[in-house]
Amino acid sequence: MRGKYFVLYNYVLPSLSFNCRESVTYTTHGDFSFLENIETLVDRWDGPISLAVYAPGSDFELSLRSIKYLRNCRHSKIKKFVTFHVFFDWEHFPVKESKPPIINRYNDEINCNQKPPYSIKESSSYRFSKNLTYPINTARNIARQTSQTHFVLASDIELYPPINFSAKFLNMIANKSHINQINVKKPHVFVTPVFELAKHSKIPNNKTQLQTLLKEKLAQLFHHDICSICHRIPKLNEWIESKEEIDDEAYDVFAVGERTKKYSHWEPFYVGTRNDPPFDERLTWEGQSNKIPQAYSMCLLDYQYLVLNNAFLVHRPGIKKSKDQLTKFSKLVAKTNYLLRNVIHHELMSLYGKKKGCRLY
Numbered sequence: 001m002r003g004k005y006f007v008l009y010n011y012v013l014p015s016l017s018f019n020c021r022e023s024v025t026y027t028t029h030g031d032f033s034f035l036e037n038i039e040t041l042v043d044r045w046d047g048p049i050s051l052a053v054y055a056p057g058s059d060f061e062l063s064l065r066s067i068k069y070l071r072n073c074r075h076s077k078i079k080k081f082v083t084f085h086v087f088f089d090w091e092h093f094p095v096k097e098s099k100p101p102i103i104n105r106y107n108d109e110i111n112c113n114q115k116p117p118y119s120i121k122e123s124s125s126y127r128f129s130k131n132l133t134y135p136i137n138t139a140r141n142i143a144r145q146t147s148q149t150h151f152v153l154a155s156d157i158e159l160y161p162p163i164n165f166s167a168k169f170l171n172m173i174a175n176k177s178h179i180n181q182i183n184v185k186k187p188h189v190f191v192t193p194v195f196e197l198a199k200h201s202k203i204p205n206n207k208t209q210l211q212t213l214l215k216e217k218l219a220q221l222f223h224h225d226i227c228s229i230c231h232r233i234p235k236l237n238e239w240i241e242s243k244e245e246i247d248d249e250a251y252d253v254f255a256v257g258e259r260t261k262k263y264s265h266w267e268p269f270y271v272g273t274r275n276d277p278p279f280d281e282r283l284t285w286e287g288q289s290n291k292i293p294q295a296y297s298m299c300l301l302d303y304q305y306l307v308l309n310n311a312f313l314v315h316r317p318g319i320k321k322s323k324d325q326l327t328k329f330s331k332l333v334a335k336t337n338y339l340l341r342n343v344i345h346h347e348l349m350s351l352y353g354k355k356k357g358c359r360l361y
Contacts, residue, residue, distance in 0.1 A: 001090075002087070002138065002142070003138065003281060004089055004090060004091070005087045005088065005089055005090065005135070005138060006087060006088055006089075006090055006093075007085065007086075007087040007142055008085060008086045008087065008102070008103070009085050009142070009146055010083055010085060010146060011084055011085055011086045011106065012067055012071070012083070012084040012086075012106055013083055014048070014079060014080050014081050014082055014083055015079060015080050016048070016080045016081060017048075017148060018047070018048050018148045018149055019148075019149075020148070020149050020150040021149070021150060021170075022047075022149065023046070023047035023048055023148075023149050023166050023170070024047050024149060024151040024152065024153055024165070024166040024169055024170065024271060025047060025048045025049070025050050025147040025148055025149045025151070025152045025153070026041065026045050026047065026048070026049045026050070026152075026153050026155060026161070027049075027050040027051075027140070027143035027144045027147055027152050027153065027154045027155070028041075028049065028050070028051055028052075028143055028154075028155050028156060028157045029051065029052040029053070029054070029136065029139030029140055029142070029143050029156070029157060030051070030052075030053065030054070030139075030157040031053065031054045031055065031059065031063070031125070031127060031134065032053070032055065032059060032062050032063045032066045032117070032118045032125070033118060033122045033125065034157050034158070035053070035063075035066050035067070035070060035118045035157075036116070036118055036119075037157045037158055037316065038051065038070055038075075038078055038082060038157070039070070039074050039075045039078070040160055040203070040316075041157070041160065041161075042075050042077040042078050042081055042082065043075060043077070044160055044161055044162070044163055044165075044203075044205075045081070045161055045165065045166065046163075046164055046165065046166045046167055047081070047149070047166040048081050048082075048083065048147075048148050048149065049081055049082045049083070050083050050085070050143045050144070050146050050147050050148075050152075051082055051083065051084050051085065051143060051157070052085045052086075052087060052138075052139040052140070052142040052143040053067070053084055053085065053086050053087070053139075054087060054088070054127070054134060054135060054139055055086050055087070055088050055094070056088040056089050056092035056094075056126055056127055056130070056132060057088070057092045057093075057094060057126035057127075057130065058094070058126040059088075059125050059126040059127055060086070060088060060094035060095075060102075061094065062117055062118075062120075062125070062126075063086060064086075064105065064106055065110065065117040066116070066117040066118040067084050067106075068106075068107075068108055068109070068110035069110050069112070069114075069116055069117055069118070070082075070118075071108060072108055072110050072112060073110065073112035073116075083146065083148075085142050085143065085146060087138070087139070087142060089132070092126070092130065092132065133284040133285070133286045133287070133332065134284055134285040134286065135281065135284060136279075136283070136284060136285040136290050137278075137279035137280055137281045137282075137283050137284075137290050138281045140154060140279045141278050141279055141281060144274055145274060147274055150273055151169070151170075151173075151271050151272070151273060152271070152272060152273060152274060153165075153192070153269070153270070153271045154269070154270075154272070155269055155313065156269075158315055158316040159194065159269065159313040159314070159315055159316075160203055160313065160314050160315075160316070161192070161311075161312075161313055162204065162205055162206050162207070162210075162310075162311065162312060163205045163206065165311060167249075168248075168249060168250050168251045168310075168311070169190070169251055169271060169308070169311065171249050171250035171251075172250040172251045172252060172253075172308075175250055177250065177252055177253075178190075178252070178253045178306060181253045181256055181306065182253075182256065182304055182306060183304060186302050186303065186304050187276075187298075187301060187302070187303050187304070188303060188304040188305070188306055189268075189270040189271060189272040189276065189298075189303060189304075189305060189306065190253075190270055190271040190272070190306050190307075190308050190311075191233060191257075191268045191269070191270045191305045191306065191307045191308060192268075192269050192270060192271070192308055192311050192312055192313050193221075193231070193233050193236070193239060193307065193308075193311075193312045193313075194221075194222035194231050194268075194269055194312065194313045194314070194315070195210065195214075195219050195220065195221060195222055195312060195313070195314050195315070196219065196220060196221075196222050196223070196224070196314065196315040196318075196319050196320070197213065197218060197219050197314055197315065197316075197317040197318070197319070198217075198218040198219070198317065198318075198319055199317050199318045199319070200317060201213060201218045201219065201317045203314060203317070204219075204314060206244060206246065206310070207244040207310045207312065208244050208246060210312060210314070211240065211244075214240060219314070220319065221236070222313075222315060223320070224319075225319070225320065225321050225322070226320060226321075226322065226323050227265070229262070229263075229265045229266075230265055230266065230267045231266070231267065231268070232263070232266070233255065233257070233266075233268070233307050234255040234256070234257040234263070234307060235254065235255045235307075238254075238255075239254055239255070239307065239309065242254070242309065244310050248310070251308045251309060251310055251311050252308075252309050252310075253306045253307065253308065253309065254307050254308065254309035255306075255307040256304055256305065256306055256307070257304075257305045257307065258299070258302075258303070258304060258305060258357075259295055259296075259298065259299040259303070259305065259358065260299065260355075260356075260357030260358060261357055264299075264357060264358070264359040265359065266295065266305070267291045267292065267295055268295070268305060269313055270305065271308075276294075276298070277294050277297040277298060277301070278294070279291065279293075279294050280293040280294065280344060282339065282344075283336060283339075284332065284336075285325075286325055286328075286329040286332045286333075287329065287332040287333055287335060287336035288323070288325065288326065288329075288332075288333050288336055289333075289336050289337070289340060289361075290336075292340065292360060292361070293340070293344050293348060293360065296348055296358060296359070296360040297348055297351075297352060299355060299357075299358035299359075300348060300349070300352035300353060300354070300355050300358055301352055302355065337361070340360060340361050341360075341361060344360070345360045345361075348360070
């Protein structure tokens with residue numbers, strides 16, 4: 001049990017395992033309609049992936065069929081590297097009586113000639129029919145908590161990394177090239193700048209290819225048209241212009257920043273550890289602002305953000321011009337804003353104290 005959810009941790013395991021220092025775990029989440037992104041991720045990520053799948057009601061069986069199909073009929077690395085955790089609300093249990101029981105329901109038998117189970121319309125899902133909100137932070141915490149490795153990149157399933165990310169990051173850690181740029185008395189994480197691509201653009205394998213897309217106006221900073229300050233990094237223009245050595249085997253730290261002053265609304269994606277503050281599980285995708293309490297907590301704890309050079313994430317091609325959920329789920333957005341201002345703000349200051357320049361909203 002996790003709050004109002006049942007969680008089947010490590011429900012479908014990969015064939016490979018890693019010790020804590022061998023790799024970086026990419027931790028992510030989604031319901032069945034997002035699982036197709038795993039193919040792109042395993043093709044680019046050189047390490048383990050921890051994936052939390054939200055599967056209430058009849059979506060449970062559909063999710064299991066999707067997992068089987070991906071493992072056996074698509075990219076071979078899925079079976080080697082991806083751990084699937086499955087969770088659902090106790091009020092939306094998959095079945096009342098189950099034969100075989102849910103705990104050992106999964107098997108890898110699947111007909112690969114069928115249409116991918118995850119390709120059905122989201123509007124046909126149980127979650128859609130019951131108007132259930134997506135528990136994004138519960139999913140994030142499940143995936144991160146079960147990581148095999150010390151370092152984790154807590155990301156969203158539609159954000160794709162460059163090639164050889166994990167190896168280059170660990171080479172930087174081994175070389176200790178970042179040590180002189182940090183205050184060892186402060187906690188820190190390693191930020192990956194995030195960009196979005198025009199529809200039908202080719203996903204860049206490295207920074208040099210990303211720079212070409214940026215010059216051709218086929219890429220831009222993530223959420224540039226929605227919240228440009230949310231993902232702006234220190235020395236952004238210099239980062240974009242700096243030359244990449246293609247044969248370089250390690251990343252380095254390009255800039256060091258904090259979530260204060262003009263970066264007080266920063267919502268970075270980063271490589272950290274399981275010991276970083278958790279995501280607030282009362283917040284949903286529909287209500288928005290779901291990463292903000294964690295970012296605010298890190299500010300109060302005086303975290304340093306070490307911006308990696310040459311490392312980045314790109315969103316699945318297609319640039320959003322507006323956040324439809326702000327109008328579609330306006331009541332939930334208002335409820336979240338009330339919770340942030342009147343409850344969470346006071347809780348976090350009671351837990352961590354105050355710090356000048358830190359903003360929750």
